[in-house]
Amino acid sequence: MRTSWLSEEQLQLREMLNHMLADGPVSDARLAELGLFGATLPTDYGGLGFGVVEATIIAEALGRAKHTAPFIETTIIAGGLIDALGSPSQKGEWLPAIATGSLRVAIAFAEGLRFDPLVPGLSARCSDNGYILDGTKTPVVGAADADLVLMNARSNSGISLYLVPTPDLQFSPPIQTVDGLAAATLTLSGHRVPPDSLLGADGGGAEALDDVLHKAMVAQAAEQTGLMAHLIDATTGYLKQRRQFGVPLASFQVLQHRVADMLIAYEKAAALVVKARFAGDGPLTPERRRVSLQTSLLATRAALQVGHDAIQLHGGMGVTEELSIGPTVKRIYALESRLGAVEAKAAKFADQIYAA
Amino acid sequence: VTSDYAIPLTQEEEAFREEVRAFIADKLRPEWIGVSELWSRTDMTALAGWTREVVAKGWATSSWPVEFGGKRLTVMQRYILSTEFGRARAPLILHINLHMVGPLIARFGTDWQRDHFLPRILDSEDFWAQGYSEPDAGSDLASLRTTAVRDGDDYIVNGQKIWTTNAHNSTEIFALVRTDPKAEKKQAGLSILLIPVDSEGITVRPIRTIDEIHHTNEIFFSDVRVPVSRLLGEENKGWTYTKLMLSAERESVAEIQPTRTILDDVLAVAREAGLFEDPGFRRRLLDLEFEIDALEMLELRALDVSVQGTELGYEPSLLKIQGSKLRQDVLQLGREALGPLAELMPSPDRPQIAGGRGENILTDALIFRAASIYGGTNEIQKNIVSKILFSLDEGVI
Numbered sequence: 001m002r003t004s005w006l007s008e009e010q011l012q013l014r015e016m017l018n019h020m021l022a023d024g025p026v027s028d029a030r031l032a033e034l035g036l037f038g039a040t041l042p043t044d045y046g047g048l049g050f051g052v053v054e055a056t057i058i059a060e061a062l063g064r065a066k067h068t069a070p071f072i073e074t075t076i077i078a079g080g081l082i083d084a085l086g087s088p089s090q091k092g093e094w095l096p097a098i099a100t101g102s103l104r105v106a107i108a109f110a111e112g113l114r115f116d117p118l119v120p121g122l123s124a125r126c127s128d129n130g131y132i133l134d135g136t137k138t139p140v141v142g143a144a145d146a147d148l149v150l151m152n153a154r155s156n157s158g159i160s161l162y163l164v165p166t167p168d169l170q171f172s173p174p175i176q177t178v179d180g181l182a183a184a185t186l187t188l189s190g191h192r193v194p195p196d197s198l199l200g201a202d203g204g205g206a207e208a209l210d211d212v213l214h215k216a217m218v219a220q221a222a223e224q225t226g227l228m229a230h231l232i233d234a235t236t237g238y239l240k241q242r243r244q245f246g247v248p249l250a251s252f253q254v255l256q257h258r259v260a261d262m263l264i265a266y267e268k269a270a271a272l273v274v275k276a277r278f279a280g281d282g283p284l285t286p287e288r289r290r291v292s293l294q295t296s297l298l299a300t301r302a303a304l305q306v307g308h309d310a311i312q313l314h315g316g317m318g319v320t321e322e323l324s325i326g327p328t329v330k331r332i333y334a335l336e337s338r339l340g341a342v343e344a345k346a347a348k349f350a351d352q353i354y355a356a
Numbered sequence: 357v358t359s360d361y362a363i364p365l366t367q368e369e370e371a372f373r374e375e376v377r378a379f380i381a382d383k384l385r386p387e388w389i390g391v392s393e394l395w396s397r398t399d400m401t402a403l404a405g406w407t408r409e410v411v412a413k414g415w416a417t418s419s420w421p422v423e424f425g426g427k428r429l430t431v432m433q434r435y436i437l438s439t440e441f442g443r444a445r446a447p448l449i450l451h452i453n454l455h456m457v458g459p460l461i462a463r464f465g466t467d468w469q470r471d472h473f474l475p476r477i478l479d480s481e482d483f484w485a486q487g488y489s490e491p492d493a494g495s496d497l498a499s500l501r502t503t504a505v506r507d508g509d510d511y512i513v514n515g516q517k518i519w520t521t522n523a524h525n526s527t528e529i530f531a532l533v534r535t536d537p538k539a540e541k542k543q544a545g546l547s548i549l550l551i552p553v554d555s556e557g558i559t560v561r562p563i564r565t566i567d568e569i570h571h572t573n574e575i576f577f578s579d580v581r582v583p584v585s586r587l588l589g590e591e592n593k594g595w596t597y598t599k600l601m602l603s604a605e606r607e608s609v610a611e612i613q614p615t616r617t618i619l620d621d622v623l624a625v626a627r628e629a630g631l632f633e634d635p636g637f638r639r640r641l642l643d644l645e646f647e648i649d650a651l652e653m654l655e656l657r658a659l660d661v662s663v664q665g666t667e668l669g670y671e672p673s674l675l676k677i678q679g680s681k682l683r684q685d686v687l688q689l690g691r692e693a694l695g696p697l698a699e700l701m702p703s704p705d706r707p708q709i710a711g712g713r714g715e716n717i718l719t720d721a722l723i724f725r726a727a728s729i730y731g732g733t734n735e736i737q738k739n740i741v742s743k744i745l746f747s748l749d750e751g752v753i
Binding site: 233240250257260266269272297355 | 362364642643650654656657670677678739
């Protein structure tokens with residue numbers, strides 16, 4: 001869908017990114033040079049001070065280029081939480097480093113079969129000098145490359161967030177994720193962390209965490225639309241060029257209609273990303289919750305549909321690693337669960353809003 | 357921030373919304389509410405009465421050439437109008453009059469045609485029907501066979517039109533007819549005639565539709581004399597005019613607000629049926645709500661593109677496909693919510709559900725199976741979408 005309601009500067013940002021990423025991913029260092037890892041961080045700490053509009057523009061462009069840079073993890077989630085909860089010294093230490101791309105944060109919210117960040121299984125208790133953590137986090141994606149791990153835990157007073165340097169932690173050997181990243185299992189058994197690893201007040205992390213996760217859902221939906229745009233372009237290109245029975249595949253109506261269905265799914269998701277931009281990044285109102293959820297839900301479903309159709313329409317080549325289709329679908333699979341299953345979130349939401 | 361709109365309203369837009377609400381409170385008569393808010397319900401008095409009010413306010417003619425038209429409306433104003441009118445269950449605006457034939461006559465009609473027809477359209481005195489489809493010319497409209505042969509100052513029209521909705525309530529019909537059977541391209545030999553429905557030689561025959569309500573008709577032309585003064589614009593330019601007309605207002609084809617209105621009824625029925633207790637039903641309800649929200653935003657974007665003056669591409673087709681699908685899905689859910697009562701056709705003796713809010717669900721569910729057929733079937737729309745998609749050099753934006 002043609003974009004509207006973007007300012008000149010926002011359109012330029014989009015054009016610049018799409019141009020730069022036209023031939024596929026560039027190095028993370030190159031992204032860092034542009035300041036992208038500081039996009040949504042405050043200017044006082046070396047960030048660009050952008051909001052949800054630019055965040056979605058960036059995430060979409062990364063998706064189009066099939067980039068797996070940890071923009072959402074490091075900038076939106078970790079940067080967002082440090083900004084919201086951190087002490088001046090924590091902010092001063094970490095935010096500028098995130099903005100320059102020199103500090104990476106891995107997110108440790110998943111706990112095996114469970115992803116429920118507001119009800120973590122990891123426990124935290126106060127000790128004389130810091131906190132003691134017990135539990136298991138897995139998968140922690142990007143653990144090996146990260147400088148810090150951000151984890152959520154349940155303390156006596158509520159949800160607490162901790163930022164712990166990776167050298168202090170015990171990880172399993174790396175496990176490859178479906179999108180080619182390195183994950184690991186983090187086991188914490190009576191693990192002691194110093195007081196300054198706590199982000200915000202003890203037990204006071206839930207609200208900011210909830211807010212940031214909704215921002216991440218929107219950014220991820222934007223990335224999913226970028227991935228879909230790539231798949232649709234690749235598929236239409238392939239159907240025009242590939243010939244069977246003496247004619248281009250594009251001349252078969254059954255395939256034309258399949259492509260039309262892919263486009264419809266994509267356009268609905270893209271429209272909701274625009275709606276999410278309007279919903280803004282102010283306080284997490286019921287309206288912003290709803291918009292974030294619906295954007296994430298439709299983008300996730302659409303990405304799966306478009307991904308599966310792209311494979312189908314590429315025939316045997318669709319299931320190989322030789323074309324970009326397979327790896328793009330694998331990225332789509334990874335995103336589907338990385339922030340927790342959106343289908344389950346939707347079921348919970350339906351229970352809440354229709355409760356008599 | 358107004359949370360019940362897809363995007364926040366500015367102060368001016370809030371003020372406009374207040375103006376619209378005040379207008380509704382002042383002009384929408386109680387007896388007009390809920391009797392013609394979908395095309396499947398036809399109360400001509402309500403349709404004409406309400407349309408007259410909206411025209412007088414200048415809110416129904418924004419697609420007309422400036423010298424005839426009312427106020428120019430912004431995207432958001434149009435969105436606010438359709439939303440507030442829909443929520444109030446106001447009758448529809450006489451669409452064929454105001455959005456199809458009116459602007460066409462205003463733009464291409466002769467002086468006589470403008471002087472004669474336009475005041476009657478603006479005053480809802482005439483009701484127009486459209487004569488396009490024929491038994492053998494549906495999706496392939498240009499192969500139509502109704503002929504108009506020049507004879508002195510008249511054309512003599514012979515042939516048959518079908519799916520002439522509301523012809524039985526109409527005074528005039530604008531018909532696409534073949535004036536040059538020898539034209540090389542079949543599109544080139546067509547003209548538009550403006551024909552009184554009570555002309556001698558016209559027979560209107562009702563078509564029984566599956567909801568058992570009289571909406572639509574076949575119309576037979578047997579040596580019907582139509583004065584040449586009733587030829588719209590130039591002879592053999594009918595196809596061009598038709599395309600122009602059909603491209604106007606194409607961004608509003610999704611008809612979202614009426615679908616929301618139906619969903620409200622379905623919710624009322626579901627609540628009474630205790631279905632909110634059922635997690636599966638809640639889940640499907642949420643999916644539908646989210647799909648409607650997505651469609652609304654899609655339409656808003658198409659409106660914006662269109663008002664900016666950029667030509668619409670596949671957007672209207674997407675809206676048509678998705679809009680008809682959701683209308684049908686909502687009604688299907690409504691039938692399920694009705695449980696054992698879902699099989700009962702309308703009757704004064706049928707048990708009343710949710711204060712009567714379930715009463716149209718079955719008949720609407722039946723007739724709106726046509727939503728994915730009329731105005732270009734969804735299959736034709738998909739042909740259009742893929743054709744445009746395959747022609748994009750730079751891919752999807």
